[in-house]
Amino acid sequence: MPKLTYLQAISDAMREEMRADEDVFVMGEDIGVFGGAFKVTDGFIDEFGPQRVMDTPLAESGIIGTAIGASFEGLKPICEMQFSDFIACGFDQLVNVAGKMFYRQGLSVNITVRLPSGGGFSGGPFHSQNPEAWFMHSPGLKVVAPSTAEDAKGLLIKAIHDPNPVVFMEHKHLYRRVKGEVPAGRYETPFTARIAREGEDLTVIAYGAMVHTALEATENIDGASIEVLDLRSLVPLDEEAILASVRKTSKVVIIDEANRTCAAGAQVAAIIAEKAWEDLDGPVVRVATPDVPIPFSPPLEQAVLPQVDDVKEAVRELLAY
Amino acid sequence: MPKLTYLQAISDAMREEMRADEDVFVMGEDIGVFGGAFKVTDGFIDEFGPQRVMDTPLAESGIIGTAIGASFEGLKPICEMQFSDFIACGFDQLVNVAGKMFYRQGLSVNITVRLPSGGGFSGGPFHSQNPEAWFMHSPGLKVVAPSTAEDAKGLLIKAIHDPNPVVFMEHKHLYRRVKGEVPAGRYETPFTARIAREGEDLTVIAYGAMVHTALEATENIDGASIEVLDLRSLVPLDEEAILASVRKTSKVVIIDEANRTCAAGAQVAAIIAEKAWEDLDGPVVRVATPDVPIPFSPPLEQAVLPQVDDVKEAVRELLAY
Amino acid sequence: MATETARIAEAASASEHLTAEDRVGLLRAMLMMRAIEERAMTLYRQGKVPGSFYDGYGQEAVSAGAAWAMAPQDRLCILHRDLAAHVIRGVTPARIFAQYMGREGGVTNGREGNVHFGDRHLGCVGMVSMLPDMMVIATGLAMAFKLRGEARCAITWFGDGSTSRGDFHEAMNWAGVQKLPVIFVLENNQYAYSTPLDQQFAVDPVERAAAYGFPGRTVDGNDAEAMFDATREARERAIGGGGPTLIEAVTMRMHGHAAHDDMKYVPKEQVEEWRAKDPIDRQARRVEELGHDVNALRAEVKAEVEAGVEEALAMPMPDGDGATAQLFADEPALLSDGRGPWSGFARSGSDA
Amino acid sequence: MATETARIAEAASASEHLTAEDRVGLLRAMLMMRAIEERAMTLYRQGKVPGSFYDGYGQEAVSAGAAWAMAPQDRLCILHRDLAAHVIRGVTPARIFAQYMGREGGVTNGREGNVHFGDRHLGCVGMVSMLPDMMVIATGLAMAFKLRGEARCAITWFGDGSTSRGDFHEAMNWAGVQKLPVIFVLENNQYAYSTPLDQQFAVDPVERAAAYGFPGRTVDGNDAEAMFDATREARERAIGGGGPTLIEAVTMRMHGHAAHDDMKYVPKEQVEEWRAKDPIDRQARRVEELGHDVNALRAEVKAEVEAGVEEALAMPMPDGDGATAQLFADEPALLSDGRGPWSGFARSGSDA
């Protein structure tokens, strides 16, 4: 199998779908001639032409809204936000029009919204955000967040096939840092969790970039056997996988790169406290970015984003509990 | 002390502040001549004139953004969204400009954003939302949600005095249904929780309209002694009060009128699972609106919004645990 | 006497593209809209319609005239004062009353309320409350037509107040840049809730169209045939690749914003002045001129409406158990064609 | 020969409102902007500037000319190609370099990066990335001035691409309806990242101003004195109660969107054509005509910049422990006045 980066896997997914299905097209700012701010659609315009690789005006509400309208006729737009942060400018169309249309009117909205998200490279307050929790709290949207190249491709293909609006969280910091074997052709990765590493003593739950932080932090931690659960999908959220792992290990650490309050990890913790309370041998521990904007300067950014050592410390403490 | 409705208390807070401080003014759609969709600013334009009771164009981003700009010069705008649902159209200005400005630039944003929220009267998917969790997950914003007339006035006055952006959740269903003694004059209610009823056996945590549901449901429940904690403020969140009550009763039911996933109640549950796990004698139980838009037709709406009987059942089950 | 001649002139001012049936059909759609909304208001007062209730009394010509010019394969994003468009596309009175009353048999099966509906099987999209989000949606529909090279057109309506929001601009600019087959009908009814025009904009928004690179024209919004003709022309341009058109329909909101609104903020004279321009009276005079029995038509509509109310009242309320079902689609559920009754389509194949 | 006469004409085309010092001051601000940005680019390549780096090479006249016309008590929302405006208001090179490098002594103490800063003590608001949100903020500042009856003015800059977003419209319409003292400077530098004008709008946005009820005028964005004069005039109108003005500054983005962008999408000829119109060369010629020693000025600026770099490099990086402090303000922290060096203010009291 070819080895691809996380970014190449995302490109690959779109290329395969666009080749196989002419209803699929991509739209966004600077994605055509320029190939996108991160070059995810590099070369697409040459293969598919400017109509299916649409450079749009600088208008996020316009991007989401026109994509929704086009989807009503059977097209399957893939919208790229230049940075996930800018979805705030298309927020209303996404949560109020896309999210509620099928429930209200029985009219499906087959759009995929790609959100390059996350920090770790001095992007500052407006190029580092992880907004997924906003959308988990907006009924009618599905939300997925791959951590590996293989899942990035498979989840994106499934998102494109899904007749519902899917928010695809792609972590900028993984684009070129993560590489892996990626099957050729069109395959779907289910919207379920994945055990990134089997373990017996404690479960670390994460998604996106934090899965790698979790794996690195627990690779060899006083010989303990640590399970790492990669959620992959936030809506739907794989409750069974979460509960099964917690029942097995009885101890859980949940990591969020997003701001702590009302983050995905808060929901996971709440589910465990509701449904696996009897199985716990210790408190539910969370490691998350505190509730501040993501600062620019490296020492400040590192101080707020969860680091390998932060996870190590949390795991050690809980193991010793 | 005069008895005022929840709505009159809100009007009273603004009137007192506008009389005392000419930097305070109100702005929004149809709040002037018409007195607001819910008549909260009825008569204001006669007392304070059209400049300080500003009818704006139909433009939520414009309302939030111009308020922010005006606040940089020391004005203290109170923005009314006609319904909380429409804040989605001013979302970017609120979370990205207002929320982050002081942290980024040391420039404070003294605006108060009033969000008439909540369901229960067939408002349908776009006139019933409870969006507070979006803002709890947006660093730099404070969020308060009164349940009584007295707190509505005191929290709003404190919000107006607070040099930071404060999202004021006012529940439409309480406007005329809740009445109580409200002190005259200008007083601040702290951004902390309030024990709505002392109890020993179990704690019900709620805010806004759900406080009344909680009180009614537990008024006389098999003679059990139920504590009801009214959060009042969601940011800052009164962790101490939450933990103190849970330590006392060892059992907790958390109610959200908002959609379940990543709601305020998820954050409260997570805090308890992290910091009061040892004190629990049973799982953390949540009663919340399922993850769907709020339907219009009464039987459907009642089926999704937490009802007194739902809370009763949850409390009984946990008591019996 | 003067009014007499005026009337004849008016009656004469029919579009050359309308047959006698078309002209009767337009009147019928307007009568149906008014009768349904008046009847629904009674049901509302009787407590049978939950929530709030909005109507388009006095604005019937705007939606009727414009919708009449749209073909079955065209797509409509219909707003809250535009009931005649739903009627013309083929939504029955019974389903509309059931919609208002939150019944199982309503267009949205009780999930949505009042005017927040659109029958996807008739090529219509159910509006969201956020104004004017549907302008962007209509632009997206038009984008789909252009991407596929189809001779089809999208249309949407929106009010004077809605022109102040960002989505108005993003839709207008996008449609102009991409030259999309979309028609924007600005329903200028003098007020946005209680807000008069001069607090909404400094210059009539019809002037903006040119700055977006396409024509904007003002039409008498109380003349159904003029609305039809302007829309027909705009549609011709659109499907011919000429791009969007902004049509400003000048009319008056004769009732309050919603049932609860007593309209104190509107000068009595203004209402009286506009009452004299009632769009239904006007079309009725034309149809009479044609020798058609308007009273019979009124009676027929009334009967249909009453039957619709009976039918709707017999429908059950939805079952709460279904409230959480179907949040997500298992398979695509798209738009399909509706009715396009204009004789012009019949004459020359439906993509005339 | 022809160029020779052109040059003289150019040199002559000074604003009558500018003294010799003003004209030198304008050149100095532009030289400072370019020198700082070129030096910062080197630091960026050396890895001393984290994140990305944006500059305004070739656009120096737009921010310099406009900012020169603003009084101390006026307020500025400065964007990402407008460094000269910060310089004119009084931000020192050392604090700017420290800002780029994320040092403790930078304008935002390392919390914000690159161009995302504004010194509130100098009447400037630090931009957010979301474009053009600051147009609405500037409108709000102007609203405050009007509410208080103060003869003050707000100004903001934004690019051609930014005109496509809803906030452009909400700000323009709001300012027009309320006739607010705000100046909108549309910095038309031919591209929005890689996107050319014709994919952004069908008609030059300067045409929109009239539809919002206020004047829009196009100015040579590479002529600092023309920019000054247009802004001075707009400010006069604004503080006189005449309302907003849209100034379109036509210029060219001579570098990539940011440091990483090789600008492959820009035709070489276009860049060459504009290089000949360099705004600094032009102002330098004028200042030479005045008999001023431009080389000495360049040397002086270079020295100041080098000193600034040294100073900034000596500043510590911020301590991570402070990262979560001061999320909320304990007391109001508002804007205060900055520098307004134009001689006209000195002559007639600072609210000239």
Ligand SMILES: Cc1ncc(C[n+]2csc(CCOP(=O)(O)OP(=O)(O)O)c2C)c(N)n1
């Ligand atoms: C974005 C948004 N803000 C506020 C509202 C609340 N609202 C409902 S109708 C209305 C007035 C609309 O006026 P106009 O666009 O002229 O339409 P009309 O009702 O007059 O036909 C307002 C403010 C809304 N629906 N959407």
Ligand SMILES: Cc1ncc(C[n+]2csc(CCOP(=O)(O)OP(=O)(O)O)c2C)c(N)n1
């Ligand atoms: C709302 C929003 N969407 C996308 C971006 C990403 N972005 C940053 S600069 C830029 C191009 C801006 O072009 P223009 O307004 O012409 O300004 P210029 O950089 O050319 O001066 C884009 C798309 C942004 N900053 N804000």
Ligand SMILES: [Mg+2]
């Ligand atoms: Mg109107």
Ligand SMILES: [Mg+2]
């Ligand atoms: Mg540009």
